[in-house]
Amino acid sequence: MPASTLRTLFLPLLLALSLAGLRDAPAQDGFQQMVREVEVRHLGPLQAGDDDYVLTRTTARAGRYVSQSDLSRDQRALLDTGLFADVRVLLEPVDDGIRVVYEVRRRPRFQAPAAIQGNQALSTARIRDLLKLAAGDLVDEALLADRGDGIRAAYRERGYPDASVHAELLPLADGLASVTLRIDEGPRRRVEGFVFTGNRAVDTATLRAAVGQPARLNPLGIFYRTWRRRAEDLEAVRDAVRQVYLDRGHLDARVDAEPRQEDDRRLVAVAIDEGPVYRIDAIEIGGVTRFALDDLDQTVAAVLRPGDIAAGNAMRQATRLLRDHYGREGYVDTVVRVQTPVVEAAGPPRVKLRFDIREGVLAHVRSIAIRGNTRTRDKVIRREIGLVPGAVLDEVQAERSRQRLENLGYFERVRFDEIPDRSNPALRDVVYEVAEKNTGQFMIGAGFSSVDKIIGFAEVSQSNFDLFNWPYFHGGGQKLRASMEVGSESRNVEVSLTEPWFLDRRLSLSGEAYRRELSYDQYDVTRLGGGPGLTVPLRYGRVNFRYAIEKVSLDDLQAGDYVYLDDPSRTYRFTDENDDYLNAPFRVTWMYDTRNRAFVPTRGTRGSVFAEINGPLTGGDNELVKVGTDFRHWFPLWAGHVLSLHARAESVEAYGDTETVPIGDRLFLGGGRTVRGFRYRDIGTKVLPAEGTEGRYQPVGGLTMAMASVEYTIPLFKMLRLAAFYDVGGVWSESFDADFDRLASSAGFGIRFDFPGFPIRIDYAVPVAYDDDYTRSERFVLWIGFE
Known part of the structure; x- marks a missing residue:
């Protein structure tokens, strides 16, 4: 056959095969094709669908070019709507271009209730609760598989490790679907505990804690069930135990976990081959071209040095520090790998610690995008982000910004991503994706304290309030709080509003109004007032300016003549x-706060120093000046033990035409929040009935006060701590004058229930010394609230 004839037949055949290869194939990266047609195809039982809904959320348009990246983003955007169980993007050849086909499979809506079959250990109502489906919710096989995992986990907690859940989704008319769960519970075989063998360097209690089993003497251990579910995952048990050994330098540790039956008890037997403890012979860092090697050596030396134990947690920390060193300077995508080759030498086992660094590219921020905020304003989120377009992409700052957004309490989760530009990978689009949550709270309850006895309280708060967003009033990042508290000795009503970014700067402007009533044995006092406050950040700490105006009324003042003790x-x-x-x-007030967390801190310092003036110049009737300081420091020790030191001092003085300080502005000590072991406000200056009159002594407060406390807390388990403490303090009758020979002190122990929203402190204190012969003791103290 002539060659020309072969060419005539071969070329059309080659073209046909090429077009066939293009059919139903995605576009390639870095390659753009001309779109001639766009089509939407609906698959599955729900054939009817709204094409416009799909097309408005995608980028392919007839007459435009499209790339694989564009189509991948389209696919992700459609899946993110939650309406589709599956989305595929197909390319079909047409004249001079392609047809883009979006194949979508819509998710049906759940028709309640779900049918449950085969369940005995768990009630039908309980399983429906675990299914977490309400009538009208979108549902598909993937969602049912995920909810089935939760139901199986509940069965494992009940001791049914072999339970299986099969979900069937049956499409109905009008876009609905019914759900049927068929459950095979299997026999009950609950894990009763762990048996560890071969552990010499690590005690059994530490290993039990690593796998989540509560201590045997834990009185609330019966309420902890999740450890039984984790015990069924033998691989997770092995990893948790081995990690304990890696963090102690046992780099060759081997762990095996197998189920064991002893009589009628099902246990998990954990066999351990600890291996030797390795120390670091030398530290090397390779692959470095961007920075001075000495700087990176110092970074690693902050946590690891030659001669140290080759602890896994320290190596992870050193790896993070090296990665942060690069990320802080904008070198993104830097990878740090650790190798620990054994050094063959006489003596204790040693390893050479080598950090191999694959340096990333120097990146700059092209743009910052916010996604997922349906209620919170963009500017509320952006002002917490420490990055700006055009600047170097500081990954440490980017992560710190993500944490700040999480700490706002507005979002269930915050995800940070950086998307490189297709033509220039050194330019990155920074994306913060948030999932919003309910930020309003309503609390109502009752409690008990040593002073008020029975307390009733109610509180409404909105941490993401917006005063100017009528009629919704949320999304502006302001904080609104209204509370009411009624006790046998107090009645308080308060309303406060805080704008943390006044004038779009880090200036916190607040305002409050209140009515506070307190009843003492000697008089009742009512304070009605309010005022603004402004907090300004400083390089070290913050300074707060606060003004208030209040009307003070005293009622039921005790009659009689007294003399000072x-x-x-x-x-x-x-x-x-x-x-x-x-x-x-x-x-x-100057304030300083480095606590690791606001509630139940374990390290850091919180302190303040203030000066206050009151008089005609500010609008008051009395001319008074007051100064004071309050500092507390927490020292982390071992195994969660914490030592805290607290010191406080204040003094008040009258000046000008005011001769004496009113009793409402004097200083008192004694009671649960000051010096425990003594009656409320009983320490300090007192008066006695004058000669020839009846009655008992009465505290009248002093003009100078100082106190200190040391407390040691031991965690028993989550939300429960034991405490031992020593308190000392005194109150004196002269301004800026203290007599430290007249101090009251006490020692005791207590228990802390750290329940979220309702913490309880119970203390028993024994007086060690009294400031005078009339101060009375009160040994049991109960308070609601964090320290």
């Missing part, structure tokens, strides 16, 4: 106190 020549009457006046204090 420390100076019987001076007389006193409660009825001589001014019972109706205005206070208008202006206070400046």
Whole structure:
């Protein structure tokens, strides 16, 4: 056959095969094709669908070019709507281009209730709760498989490790579907515990804690069931135990876990071959071209040095520090790998620690995008992000910004991603994707304290409030709180609003209004007032300016003539106190806070120093000046033990035409939040009934106060701690004058229930020394609230 004839037949055949290869094939990366047609195909039982809904969420348009990256983003955008169980993008050849076909499989909506078959150990209602489906929810096989895992986990907690769940989704008319769960529970074989063998360097209690089993003496251990579910995952048990050994330098440790039956008890037997403890012979860092090697050596030396134990957690920390060193300077995608070759030498086992670094590219921020915020304003999120377009992409700052967004409490989760530009990988689009959650709270309850006895309280709060977003009033990042508390000795109503970014700067502007009523044995006091405050960040700490104006009213003042205990020549009457006046204090406070967390901290410092003036210049009736300081430091010790030190001092003085400090502004000590072991406000200056009158002593407060406390806490398990403490303090009658020979002190122990939203402190304190012969003790103390 002539060659020309062969060419004539071969070329059309080659073209046909090429087009066939293009059919139903995705576009290739870096290659753009001309779109001639766009089509939407609906697959599955739900054939009817809205094409416009799909097309408005995709980028392919007739007459435009499209790339694989564009189509991948289209596929992700459609899946993110939650309406589709499956999305495929197909390319079909047409004249001079391609047809883009979006094949979508819509998810049906659940028709309640779900049919449950084969269940005995778990009730039908309980299984439906675990299924987490309400009428009208979108549902598909993947969702049912995920919910089935949760139901199996519940069975494992009940001791049914072999339970299986089969879900059937049956399409119905009108886009609905019914769900049937067929359950095979299997025999009950609950794990009762672990048996560890071969462990010499690590005690059994530490290994039990690593796999989540509560201590045997834990009184609430019966309420902890999740460890039984984890015990069924033998691979996870092996990994958890081995990690304990790796973190202690046993790099060759081998762990095996197998189920064991002993009589009627099902156990998990964990056999351990510990191996030797390795130490570091030398540390090398390779692959470095961007920085001075000495700088990276110092970075690693912060956690690891030659001669140290080759601990796995320290190596992970060193790896993170090296990666952060690059990421802080904008070198993204840097990879750090650790190798630990054994050094063949006499003596204790040693390894050479080598960090191999694959340096990334120097990247800059092209743009910052926010996704998923349906209620929170963009600017509320952006102001927490420490990156700006055009700047170097500081990955450490980017992660710190993500953590700040999480700490706002507005979102269930915050995800950070960086997307490289297709033509220039050194340019990155930074994307923060958030999932919003309910930020409003309503709490109501009752409690008990050593002072108020029975307390009832109610609180409404919105941590993502927006005063100017009518009628929804959320999304602006402001904080609104309204509370009411009623006790046998107090009645309080408070409303406060805080704008943490006043004038779009890191200035926190707040305002509050309140009515507070307190009943003492000697008088009742009512304070009605409010005022603004402004907090300004400093390089070290913050400074707060606060102004308040309040009307102070005293009622039911105790009658009678008294003399001072420390100076019987001076007389006193409660009825001589001014019972109706205005206070208008202006206070400046410097605050410092490095605690690792706001509630139940384990390390860091919280402190403040303040000065306050009150008088006609500020709008008040009394001329007073007050200064004070309050500092507390937490020291982490071992196994969660924490030592805390607390010191506080204040003094108040009258000036100008004001001769005496009103009783409402004097200082008192004694009780659960100051010096425990003594009656509330009983430490300090007292008066006695004058000669020839009846009655008992009465505390009248002093003008100078100082106290200190040391407390040691031991965690028993989550939300329960034991405490031992020593308190000391005194109150004196003169301004800026203290007599440290007259101090009251106590020692004792207590228990802390760290329940979220309702923490309880119970203490028993024994007085060690009294400041005078009249101060009375009160050994049991109960308070609701964190320290």
